[in-house]
Structure formats: structure tokens, C-alpha cells
Amino acid sequence: MAVKKEPPHVFEYFKTSEVFINGRFKEYVDKMWVQNKVQESMVKRLVDLYAIAAVIGLRAKRRLPDDRVGDDKRTIQMKQLTDTYQTLAPIMKLVLMLDESRGLNEEERIRSAFRIPETKEEHDAGMELFNSYARGGIEYIYEMLVVRPGSPDDEYGDQRINNILALLKDPMECPEIG
Template structure:
């Protein structure tokens, strides 16, 4: 089954994850020592980073810096978010364009490969690649160059404005209610 074991994050990506997530040593809250944290838990980063990585085409297929830093997500946290993780996994398998698969192959990968252990391993490498790519994207956006409260607020604002523009959120011509009622 997917998403039922511990997750180990190593090297520079563990460093990125720790910089983006509240850790047990962050006792004073999200702004411990002037460093803001985007996520309360590692599992939150494990769910959001792959979506952003996939959305922006940021995938790390091979980790070049094994490094010595490490972070982990316990199986209990993974299992507690398993239904959300499965949904995110399927979205990524369906929308991944970097693998060069046809639409039918992506559909099979998202919904029919759940019992094939080799396919699951291959698909999880894609998921993890987007996770690492998304972590790097988030780290570069919210940690690099943020030293003051004003820097952080400006980065958040810039990111939201850019995301809104990139996704053309205000440009949607179709009325959502019309889509739902069809």
C-alpha cells in the first residue's frame, strides 16, 4: 500500500525541510529567532511541496548532495494523512508532463498501478522528485534572503501575487456554478 511507512529525508533537502517547518526545538512559535516557518509539520511540507514542484515543473530526479543532515516523518503521521496523500499522489501522476507519458499512460499510472510494486516504486520516485523540487522552490522563495519580518511579509505578498497571476485566477471566464450544474 502507498503512504504507510516512515519517510526519511536526507542531505540538503532535510536542511530545506527543517528551515521551512516548525521543529520540536522551535518552542517560541513560528518566528523563533527571527526565522519564520511556512509549515507546522514535516507532513505538511510532504503534501504541499510536491504539488508546487509539479505545478512549476521543478523535479529532482537524482539527489546530488547526499549530505549528513536528516529529517523524518513517522508512519503514524503519514497514515494519518493517507487519504490526502493518495489524492495528491493521483493528481501528480495525472498531471506530470516531465515523464513524457501519454494521457492514457498517466491515467493508468494514477489509478491502475496501485497493486504493482515495481510501478509503485517508480511512481514514488516521481512523487519524491517533485517533493524535493518543491522544497527547493519554497526554500529559495521563503528562506533565502529573508532576514527580517518585513522581508518575510514582502516575500509572502510577492509569492501570492505571482501565483495568482501565473494561475490566472481572476481570468477564469467560465462560471463555476455553471460547471458544477452540468
């Protein structure tokens, strides 16, 4: 009798589980995105804010730990993650290549960016790295678009427009990234 071999488990980023935004980051997200209310939101979908935030967190070199307080959270569903995979995957590659916190040399970072994780632990560590930058970016965007006070240099009467322009003008000085 032949023994049926189980196929190896694949730990591909953004294809194994939903993403949860917890604690103060959930509160920040709620100020910038309202489900099914595009007119009241700064982005159309939560997954879009998540992707943008990861890039901004990486660029600003801002990583933050999770803030799991209670059960209150926002969830990015698997369907949204898989539908946005073509956007998220290159951002993950950038995170894995540019982040130096893992103690890997340049060649090891590049190699890790262009292969699928071999273990659940490696996958989870990569996702946590990405999510830590996303949380840093969420906080940064919140500070710039929601909390930022007006300034005498502001050009428009609408503070939201002034905040968006200030964010676009902010160089996020990071000479290592350019």
C-alpha cells in the same frame, strides 16, 4: 493437507514506508520547519510542508533528484503519512496524471493514477516521481521564503511577511496546467 495461500502484497502509496528528506533538502527544511516549535516554523508539521512542496514542484514543473549526503536526514514517520493520507493521495493522483516524463499517453497516465501499483518497482517509481516534485517544491519554497532578498516594492518591515506575499503573488507560469 490444504496449502495456505499468502495474500497478495499491496503496494499502496504512503502506506509502505517512511519518507526521508536528505542532503540540501534537509537543510532547506530545517530553515522552514522546527520540530515541536510551531512559532519558529512556517508550517506546523513536516508532512504538511512535504504535501505543499509536491504541489508547488508539480505546478512549477520542478523535479530534483535525491541528495543523499551522509546520514543526516529528516524523517516523515508512517503515522504522519497515514494520518495525512486523505491529503497525500489526491496529490499523488495529480502527479501521476499530469507528469509526462514517464512516456505514457493521457489515458495511461489517468489509469495509473486511479489504481494501486501492482509491483514494488511500480510503487517505488511512483513514490520517486512524487518525491522528486516534493524536492523541487522544497527548493522553490526555500528560495521564495528564506533566500529571497527584499525589494523596494515590499510593503512590510518584516521580511518573512514580504516573502510570503511574494510567493502568493508568484503566478508560476505553467500554461499546460493552468
